[in-house]
Amino acid sequence: MSAKREAKLIGWLRAAERVLAFCGAGVSAESGVPTFRGAGGLWEGHRVEDVATPEAFERDPLLVWRFYAARQKALQEVEPNPAHRVLAAMDAHFPEFLLVSQNVDNLHERAGSERLVKLHGSLMETRCTECERVTPCDPLPEAELDAGRLPHCRCGGLLRPNVVWFGEYLLAEHLRALEAFFERAAPDGKASPPVVLIIGTSGSVSGGYGLTQAARRSGARLVEINPAPSLLSREVDLPLREPAGVLLARIWPEVTREQR
Ligand code: NAD
Numbered sequence: 001m002s003a004k005r006e007a008k009l010i011g012w013l014r015a016a017e018r019v020l021a022f023c024g025a026g027v028s029a030e031s032g033v034p035t036f037r038g039a040g041g042l043w044e045g046h047r048v049e050d051v052a053t054p055e056a057f058e059r060d061p062l063l064v065w066r067f068y069a070a071r072q073k074a075l076q077e078v079e080p081n082p083a084h085r086v087l088a089a090m091d092a093h094f095p096e097f098l099l100v101s102q103n104v105d106n107l108h109e110r111a112g113s114e115r116l117v118k119l120h121g122s123l124m125e126t127r128c129t130e131c132e133r134v135t136p137c138d139p140l141p142e143a144e145l146d147a148g149r150l151p152h153c154r155c156g157g158l159l160r161p162n163v164v165w166f167g168e169y170l171l172a173e174h175l176r177a178l179e180a181f182f183e184r185a186a187p188d189g190k191a192s193p194p195v196v197l198i199i200g201t202s203g204s205v206s207g208g209y210g211l212t213q214a215a216r217r218s219g220a221r222l223v224e225i226n227p228a229p230s231l232l233s234r235e236v237d238l239p240l241r242e243p244a245g246v247l248l249a250r251i252w253p254e255v256t257r258e259q260r
């Protein structure tokens, strides 16, 4: 059964000129980065939703920074997995490609992805709460936080992690990039339908941000790669129930093999 579905995906990708991948925490799971739900959703006894909100930062910026400093540090101990690497290879392969990831880790960048929209921001950037300046950063030294010192901008404003917290809006330019992908015609005017890969997301945070509806309107083929069903599963044409790294590493040589 699943071999048949896999062959279908390979055929679609071989024919495709436009591919969009919409990813979530599951893509980094095989690198050892825990998904929120998978880890029990708790950090030092706090619900993740309670340390990742603007209210939490107002109330206790040190606590919130300790949470993010620990995640920054953990990133230094993990590597991109085959799913990140195949997504980077897709970027190089397809004329029209967009990777839209909800992940705030830096594994897509480290694997070489370029046409990348980081919908929820980046763990390795700070943003000033006064002047809004965004700056790449190293992991915040825990000793500084232990001493009660918070990071500040050169303007004097308090710095926060440049991530989209629960209850905050996505950047309009990111949503536009998503829309623009579906508005663009096939490069050569031929009508090969776009392929949308939904990989490793439960859909519980995003509900997909209207992505599946936009994809449908554009005539796209929707594929889900996730070992477990998600809230988006009933909207896809082709569910593939396997870890993303395992599946993508197996199919990619088939997609790119020269045909005679
Ligand atoms: P989620 O934690 O809600 O869901 C993870 C999904 O990944 C689940 O559906 C699970 O079945 C699936 N999954 C687990 N292992 C997989 C694998 N090997 N291959 C494919 N799928 C696999 O994740 P979400 O939907 O991204 O929402 C979580 C929110 O938390 C997002 O806002 C995200 O920004 C954030 N988050 C990010 C990271 C990260 O940057 N790596 C990690 C945890 C959470």
Ligand code: ZN
Pocket (backbone or CB within 6 Å): 128, 129, 130, 131, 132, 133, 153, 154, 155, 156, 157
């Ligand atoms: Zn500033």
